[in-house]
Amino acid sequence: MTPAARVAAAIEVLDEILAGAPAEKALTGWARRSRFAGSGDRAAIRDHVFDAIRCRRSFAALGGAETGRGLMIGAMRAADTDPAALFTGEGHAPAPLSAADGQGAPPEGRFAALDCPDWLGPELEASLAPDFEPVMQALRLRAPVTLRVNARKADVEEVRRALTDEGIEAKPHPLASMALTLGAGARRIGNSPLYHEGLVEIQDAASQAVVEALPLRDGQRVLDLCAGGGGKTLAMAARAELDLHAFDIAPRRMKDLPARADRASVRVTLHDHDSLDRAGTFDLVLVDAPCSGSGSWRRTPQAKWDLTPERLDELTAMQDTVLSEATARTAQGGVLAYATCSLLSRENDARVAALRASEPGLDLQFERRWTPRDGGDGFYLAVMDRN
Numbered sequence: 001m002t003p004a005a006r007v008a009a010a011i012e013v014l015d016e017i018l019a020g021a022p023a024e025k026a027l028t029g030w031a032r033r034s035r036f037a038g039s040g041d042r043a044a045i046r047d048h049v050f051d052a053i054r055c056r057r058s059f060a061a062l063g064g065a066e067t068g069r070g071l072m073i074g075a076m077r078a079a080d081t082d083p084a085a086l087f088t089g090e091g092h093a094p095a096p097l098s099a100a101d102g103q104g105a106p107p108e109g110r111f112a113a114l115d116c117p118d119w120l121g122p123e124l125e126a127s128l129a130p131d132f133e134p135v136m137q138a139l140r141l142r143a144p145v146t147l148r149v150n151a152r153k154a155d156v157e158e159v160r161r162a163l164t165d166e167g168i169e170a171k172p173h174p175l176a177s178m179a180l181t182l183g184a185g186a187r188r189i190g191n192s193p194l195y196h197e198g199l200v201e202i203q204d205a206a207s208q209a210v211v212e213a214l215p216l217r218d219g220q221r222v223l224d225l226c227a228g229g230g231g232k233t234l235a236m237a238a239r240a241e242l243d244l245h246a247f248d249i250a251p252r253r254m255k256d257l258p259a260r261a262d263r264a265s266v267r268v269t270l271h272d273h274d275s276l277d278r279a280g281t282f283d284l285v286l287v288d289a290p291c292s293g294s295g296s297w298r299r300t301p302q303a304k305w306d307l308t309p310e311r312l313d314e315l316t317a318m319q320d321t322v323l324s325e326a327t328a329r330t331a332q333g334g335v336l337a338y339a340t341c342s343l344l345s346r347e348n349d350a351r352v353a354a355l356r357a358s359e360p361g362l363d364l365q366f367e368r369r370w371t372p373r374d375g376g377d378g379f380y381l382a383v384m385d386r387n
């Protein structure tokens, strides 16, 4: 496909997303209908689409309309490229610009220029203080692909060399000891034997840093109470000889965890409600809570625009519920760890303060925050001792 045909395809996909389709579904649907497209085309179209969703507000202003076409015109203007170069109408290119496209103008106001929803801007700014603008700018850019080397099976240097032999550039990431950030060739990682044999997992560097900060020791009985796909479960398993248990309120989210654990050569006991109730208390309980995901908006940019004040209220209520469940499952003398990939104080330290006000006997050992400026997703971690 020509560069212009890729832009035309991105416009088609973006229109579906703006009409309410989830981004992944719209991209997969387009790929199924377009067998002529190669993997390079699909990757380029995906990049156009995700870049445009991340910068939806500013690109729509620059492009003169919040449509697929307007966003792609805006994207080109944001990159100081004349859209007329690709909007030619020739072959499969988008139609030439006309009066109907409007003029476009720079986004009005600070929050619009930062691609931040107006209603959330003040709260994000209060939470991030002087980091607000640089963090919002960072959220407008693509996130790197980062691997976690499975310490049970390999070391970082050995994996880096093997990746180089496969033509995939990789370099250590400063946030976590087992993290490798991929450069050229990153898209090939899904086909790499290193991945299929469980030597590496794809995991954000700050997500790895959260697990590295946990006070894990051999022999502990540990519960990952919000296990989801098990990213942090497996990272914990690689750190120490644990008696490791996993639960998620939506059990289907854990469906790949047994196969992933096998591949990584670790053991995890999966629970349903009944077995968890019979399992007693744990030396360490990790709550990787459902949240706004504001720290990972680079990867899931649609979530930035879909979040509403009502949904944020629901999420904080869920965080309080899961934290009080987790406290009850933490042994006396044990550790309760609370993590989110949110940048909002309301979902982070404010939830910990509310919990400690209602549950006496929880001492705060430490809190840490990461933002995309550190090179990974935004994360928050609080580690508490239960006395």
Ligand SMILES: C[S@@+](CC[C@H](N)C(=O)[O-])C[C@H]1O[C@@H](n2cnc3c(N)ncnc32)[C@H](O)[C@@H]1O
Pocket (backbone or CB within 6 Å): 225, 226, 227, 228, 229, 230, 231, 232, 233, 247, 248, 249, 250, 253, 288, 289, 290, 291, 318, 321, 322
């Ligand atoms: C941020 S995700 C977890 C991601 C996962 N830990 C990882 O590293 O891949 C939050 C998870 O919490 C689950 N969840 C929400 N409320 C819960 C509850 N009350 N108890 C247990 N899990 C819950 C959701 O289904 C979701 O899978």
